[in-house]
Amino acid sequence: MDAKELKEIHSKIIEVLRNKESFLITSHLRPDGDAIGSQLALASLLEEMGKSIIIVNVDPVPDPFRFLPESDRITNDFIPEDPPEVALVLDTSSLDRTGRVAGLVRKAKLVINIDHHISNEKFGDINLIEEDAGAVGEQIFSLIRSLDCPIGKKRAVSLYTAILTDTGAFQYDNTTEKTHRIARHLLREGVEPALITEKIYQNVSFSRQKLLGLALATLRRNPREGVGWIRLTREMYRKAEAKDSETDGFINYVRSIKGIRLALLFQETDKKNQVRVSFRSSREINVNDLAQQFGGGGHPRAAGCTVEGDIEEVENKVLAAARKIIVTS
Numbered sequence: 001m002d003a004k005e006l007k008e009i010h011s012k013i014i015e016v017l018r019n020k021e022s023f024l025i026t027s028h029l030r031p032d033g034d035a036i037g038s039q040l041a042l043a044s045l046l047e048e049m050g051k052s053i054i055i056v057n058v059d060p061v062p063d064p065f066r067f068l069p070e071s072d073r074i075t076n077d078f079i080p081e082d083p084p085e086v087a088l089v090l091d092t093s094s095l096d097r098t099g100r101v102a103g104l105v106r107k108a109k110l111v112i113n114i115d116h117h118i119s120n121e122k123f124g125d126i127n128l129i130e131e132d133a134g135a136v137g138e139q140i141f142s143l144i145r146s147l148d149c150p151i152g153k154k155r156a157v158s159l160y161t162a163i164l165t166d167t168g169a170f171q172y173d174n175t176t177e178k179t180h181r182i183a184r185h186l187l188r189e190g191v192e193p194a195l196i197t198e199k200i201y202q203n204v205s206f207s208r209q210k211l212l213g214l215a216l217a218t219l220r221r222n223p224r225e226g227v228g229w230i231r232l233t234r235e236m237y238r239k240a241e242a243k244d245s246e247t248d249g250f251i252n253y254v255r256s257i258k259g260i261r262l263a264l265l266f267q268e269t270d271k272k273n274q275v276r277v278s279f280r281s282s283r284e285i286n287v288n289d290l291a292q293q294f295g296g297g298g299h300p301r302a303a304g305c306t307v308e309g310d311i312e313e314v315e316n317k318v319l320a321a322a323r324k325i326i327v328t329s
């Protein structure tokens, strides 16, 4: 998207934010730091503009993000009597990724889709899709700036969290000069990076670490192809007394191994015969393409999909497809 196009879309969104009164803000299943942080920053802005807002996600706010200002305002089952005028869908590549909130989104008069996934289906009436944004948090930051509204410390903390988590603490290749420029601005608004890092990364539950140990014990690789993978079964969750939402970051332990170009995580969902697959890759392998073969998607270096079948079967199928992609890249 060029600067002119971006400006046009910004003005369209700003017009809606100024002129409409009721807003639903939603995001994807199993929300991450970018989803939650972006939602809270946008909600706080709209509230200051005197709008009526509801923030609804299918799944709860993960523990590490509960420290964010007003995170308790995100509900999981709130159904308003009247559908909102405008639905803002953040960080979500396709509408079905909002789970049953999709029904509510469809009832809105206008849908605004703000996202940075390359696989975004542009389901909104207005689509602000910036594939080169490190996080939706960056997009919300720019939007607030174009509105000429102050960022303020509260919103800065939420946006910093969004950007920090989606760039893997400024480590992934979606980290740009702009990312750091925005971070600098947020620090000037009073964000204390060490404090946020501590809340998010040094606050891990015992059960999550137990689960990580069990998952890493399943580590396998194909050294010739540079592929590594781990699995998570329901049995492991039971053993560790861990929750589904506690696996964030597991795949990075595989991705960071010397010689691994493609990392995969296979995890059984709570549905029988269903496996969620996460992908992380190095520069030359496009995992968005790979995930799309199985009905998923995401970013070129980070993507996911959900596949029916038992874990053994799914592993074989997905690893075979991965091998094909590796041979050609």
Ligand SMILES: [Mn+2]
Pocket: 034, 035, 091, 116, 134, 135, 136, 166
């Ligand atoms: Mn994101």
